[in-house]
Amino acid sequence: MRTRNQRTDRRTDALSKERIVDAAIEILDTDGESALTFRTLAARLATGSGAIYWHVADKNELLTAAANHIVARTLGASVNDADPREGIRAIALGVFNVIDIHPWVGTQLSREPWQTAMLQIFEGIGGRLRALGVPEQAQFDAASVLLNYILGVAGQNAANARLLPREVDRSAFLASIAARWTQHDPAEYPFVHQVAAQIPNHDDQEQFLAGINLILAGIESTR
Amino acid sequence: MRTRNQRTDRRTDALSKERIVDAAIEILDTDGESALTFRTLAARLATGSGAIYWHVADKNELLTAAANHIVARTLGASVNDADPREGIRAIALGVFNVIDIHPWVGTQLSREPWQTAMLQIFEGIGGRLRALGVPEQAQFDAASVLLNYILGVAGQNAANARLLPREVDRSAFLASIAARWTQHDPAEYPFVHQVAAQIPNHDDQEQFLAGINLILAGIESTR
DNA sequence: ATATTAATGGAACGTTGTTCCATAAGATCA
DNA sequence: TGATCTTATGGAACAACGTTCCATTAATAT
Numbered sequence: 065m066r067t068r069n070q071r072t073d074r075r076t077d078a079l080s081k082e083r084i085v086d087a088a089i090e091i092l093d094t095d096g097e098s099a100l101t102f103r104t105l106a107a108r109l110a111t112g113s114g115a116i117y118w119h120v121a122d123k124n125e126l127l128t129a130a131a132n133h134i135v136a137r138t139l140g141a142s143v144n145d146a147d148p149r150e151g152i153r154a155i156a157l158g159v160f161n162v163i164d165i166h167p168w169v170g171t172q173l174s175r176e177p178w179q180t181a182m183l184q185i186f187e188g189i190g191g192r193l194r195a196l197g198v199p200e201q202a203q204f205d206a207a208s209v210l211l212n213y214i215l216g217v218a219g220q221n222a223a224n225a226r227l228l229p230r231e232v233d234r235s236a237f238l239a240s241i242a243a244r245w246t247q248h249d250p251a252e253y254p255f256v257h258q259v260a261a262q263i264p265n266h267d268d269q270e271q272f273l274a275g276i277n278l279i280l281a282g283i284e285s286t287r
Numbered sequence: 288m289r290t291r292n293q294r295t296d297r298r299t300d301a302l303s304k305e306r307i308v309d310a311a312i313e314i315l316d317t318d319g320e321s322a323l324t325f326r327t328l329a330a331r332l333a334t335g336s337g338a339i340y341w342h343v344a345d346k347n348e349l350l351t352a353a354a355n356h357i358v359a360r361t362l363g364a365s366v367n368d369a370d371p372r373e374g375i376r377a378i379a380l381g382v383f384n385v386i387d388i389h390p391w392v393g394t395q396l397s398r399e400p401w402q403t404a405m406l407q408i409f410e411g412i413g414g415r416l417r418a419l420g421v422p423e424q425a426q427f428d429a430a431s432v433l434l435n436y437i438l439g440v441a442g443q444n445a446a447n448a449r450l451l452p453r454e455v456d457r458s459a460f461l462a463s464i465a466a467r468w469t470q471h472d473p474a475e476y477p478f479v480h481q482v483a484a485q486i487p488n489h490d491d492q493e494q495f496l497a498g499i500n501l502i503l504a505g506i507e508s509t510r
Numbered sequence: 511a512t513a514t515t516a517a518t519g520g521a522a523c524g525t526t527g528t529t530c531c532a533t534a535a536g537a538t539c540a
Numbered sequence: 541t542g543a544t545c546t547t548a549t550g551g552a553a554c555a556a557c558g559t560t561c562c563a564t565t566a567a568t569a570t
Binding site: 174175176177178180183186187190191194200203204205206207208209211212213214215216217218219220223224227241244245248252253254255256258259262266271274275277278279280281282283285286 | 397398399400401403406409410413414417423426427428429430431432434435436437438439440441442443446447450464467468471475476477478479481482485489494497498500501502503504505506508509
């Protein structure tokens, strides 16, 4: 009997979409978005780029699969179903935090529309809106605002992480942003100047949640 | 007197940042984001890429300048200051529509943080929130939700426009999205399935405005 | 007229995503 | 067991891109 057990004990170094996606995630996490190329990936997997293309259609599919993997894992964990409001906050915060750790996920979410990761977020939100008693007519709009707000913040945070040379002091980074803001004419940009003062001691995550709460308040007020 | 009048009657074909940005906008609008390269741009301006680099640092600066140009022109036009609520809606709708016409602006807004275009939107919103009577403490958070929601929608619409092969029938496009949604397991994605039915006769702009109204309601309810 | 600076345009460089293809490994069948 | 066919591999080659370099020209100042 030469036939090995189906798909079990093949060569241990066999390539697979899973191994490729895992390696891609490692590169993205440790060296950033720009470090992932088919050459670095092939080097890490000790193969050639042609072999990778046998398992993956193109770079876009690879990035989508990587982002889906991370988001699915995150959303699966954070389930709090006592209060639908809390459930929505937990989903939103989960996405926010996952992008804090893997900023490239934010880039991918805002670049590629209607991928599975987005639908998962959408479903999680929508189901809880129903539980909240939002009428069916209004559910689509309500879930859409929440999702787009989350995607907007995701994109911005990913973009910020892209410029941040890697672990630059956070307060120095905030200060440099505030400085850029105050360079504009105060007469033309009074609000920007007023807010620039609040930037240094400013908590991204707290402000993100405040946004979620404002939207939830809006959804519940228009019933 | 050989000296010509300062900066007036130079060679009529002289390059300038303005001419370069204008040409870039034309290419982006007529042939899409992927069509803008330093080669196509040089060809259109009948010059070489080196000459362009004398006026523009890199492609990022070029795109930022182009987006700022378009957004500034749009926001300058749509001023309605009878009601601050209407003013905010006008700004949001202005950005939405400008991205409908120039989708690449949406890509740029979500990719490059804290550029002038974003600050202009932020300032327009913030000033009107103040006029609305939102307490100063809450203005930052309130302006931030609105801005991030707008940016989220901007990014998604830009991404959609990128996939749309150019002027494909809109209803066919919506139908294909709904089809993709319903491919997922109905048991796992009940909300997505419910909403997929509403996609075909669905107005993007209307839903966008509904989102703005929900957020405004939330802002006004938590005072 | 001459020297200096500003601006030009096109060749060349290095990197990228992707394709191609000769070859090897695994499975199937005589 | 050996022959054949499919699956999978890895590295060379390609086209396109952003960017840099540099010899040359136009405009200005001396």
